[in-house]
Amino acid sequence: VSTQSTGSSGINAEYGKRVREVEGGTFTPLVMNTAGGIGPEFQKFLQKVTNKIVKKTLEPYAETISRLRTRLRFVLLRATLIALRGNRRKITPTSLHNCEFLT
Numbered sequence: 001v002s003t004q005s006t007g008s009s010g011i012n013a014e015y016g017k018r019v020r021e022v023e024g025g026t027f028t029p030l031v032m033n034t035a036g037g038i039g040p041e042f043q044k045f046l047q048k049v050t051n052k053i054v055k056k057t058l059e060p061y062a063e064t065i066s067r068l069r070t071r072l073r074f075v076l077l078r079a080t081l082i083a084l085r086g087n088r089r090k091i092t093p094t095s096l097h098n099c100e101f102l103t
Contacts, residue, residue, distance in 0.1 A: 036073060 016027040031039030038046070050065040057064070 032072075032076065 012027065012029055019025050019027040028041050028045055029039070030042045030045060032042060046065060046068060050061060050068060053059070053064050053068075054061050
């Protein structure tokens with residue numbers, strides 16, 4: 001993970017600056033290697049999200065972060081498989097209207 005962060009730190013700073021100026025947001029690269037290791041910024045992000053969920057649901061921290069990591073790994077695995085073999089489901093115009101992120 002350390003080799004990934006050192007080579008791209010200048011790019012991250014440059015892109016982060018543009019995001020702050022143009023879009024008024026922040027940029028956090030969520031780096032994960034193929035063995036499941038995560039970068040330091042990703043770890044901080046997961047901890048913040050987990051803490052918010054724990055405060056809201058009162059679930060144990062360890063169970064919550066474990067569930068998030070597992071779910072994230074399956075989502076990334078699914079995305080990788082689709083990128084390699086293509087999507088086998090047909091996307092119809094009506095199925096796009098049911099997506100939560102489009103409404």
